[in-house]
Amino acid sequence: MSIEIQDLRIAHANESLMAVSKGLEINSEDIVLSIGGSGDYAFMFLKDGAKRVYVKDVHAPQIEYIKKRVEALRKGNLEDFTAVNVKDNGFYHKFSESPKIQRDNYFNQEENYQKILNNLDRLVILESGNILKNDEGILFSKIYLSNATSAMNGVKLEHMRQQFLKINKKLLSKGLFYISAGRHHFLKDWWQNDYVSGIFLTDKGIDAINKEIPKDLRVDKRLTQIARMNEIKPWSPIVFKKIN
Numbered sequence: 001m002s003i004e005i006q007d008l009r010i011a012h013a014n015e016s017l018m019a020v021s022k023g024l025e026i027n028s029e030d031i032v033l034s035i036g037g038s039g040d041y042a043f044m045f046l047k048d049g050a051k052r053v054y055v056k057d058v059h060a061p062q063i064e065y066i067k068k069r070v071e072a073l074r075k076g077n078l079e080d081f082t083a084v085n086v087k088d089n090g091f092y093h094k095f096s097e098s099p100k101i102q103r104d105n106y107f108n109q110e111e112n113y114q115k116i117l118n119n120l121d122r123l124v125i126l127e128s129g130n131i132l133k134n135d136e137g138i139l140f141s142k143i144y145l146s147n148a149t150s151a152m153n154g155v156k157l158e159h160m161r162q163q164f165l166k167i168n169k170k171l172l173s174k175g176l177f178y179i180s181a182g183r184h185h186f187l188k189d190w191w192q193n194d195y196v197s198g199i200f201l202t203d204k205g206i207d208a209i210n211k212e213i214p215k216d217l218r219v220d221k222r223l224t225q226i227a228r229m230n231e232i233k234p235w236s237p238i239v240f241k242k243i244n
Helices: 017-024 040-047 060-074 078-082 098-107 110-118 157-170 185-190 197-203 206-212 221-229
Strands: 031-035 052-056 123-125 140-146 171-182 217-219 235-242
Touching: 017 040, 017 098, 017 140, 017 171, 017 221, 017 235, 031 040, 040 052, 040 098, 040 110, 040 123, 040 140, 052 060, 060 078, 060 110, 060 123, 078 098, 078 110, 098 110, 140 157, 157 171, 157 206, 157 217, 206 217, 221 235
Parallel strands: 031 052, 031 140, 052 123, 140 171
Antiparallel strands: 171 235, 217 235
């Protein structure tokens, strides 16, 4: 019997797992903060060998869902953990099926879920809340935010700058953070401003982006290129590095 969570917005990754993994270059010393979503990315960071992975989401049912998947894995219930057939409320139903196929194959590989199980004690599931708030009292070496900075709601550039200042305060020197900007052309009603952060981050060049963010942060061109080579539309990932 598959997991059932009321008002679950997202049951599966809708971005490329490989893009995120390669874009952040997780290593055994990393303290990672990951947006919750389906939990797929946090589990992937465990598989990649991160020292500690903190996961947080503003939508409480996502946190409940991740906890259920952890419980299933500990009990050896791989069907519920892989969650191939779990249904959500269709919030992201117009995204491409290819990330779903990729993640299903990923979590059904014995080597991958065994590594996740071995590292499961490194996972810290935080209470639901705004991931941009610095209330953990922890500095992170890697942060994965998906599209939290543009939030698909017509965020203006000034709001984006304020969000980046918050991220900067959560990040260790030389740390990386990954965002997934995107032009959601099929959801154009969400973009109500003439000049919004998601479109800006997608369409403008790296030099223009660097001028709009805190001076301690810069686009990591190499990792951004790697992430984009492994991603599909409508996502256009960007990897930033804290240089001080």
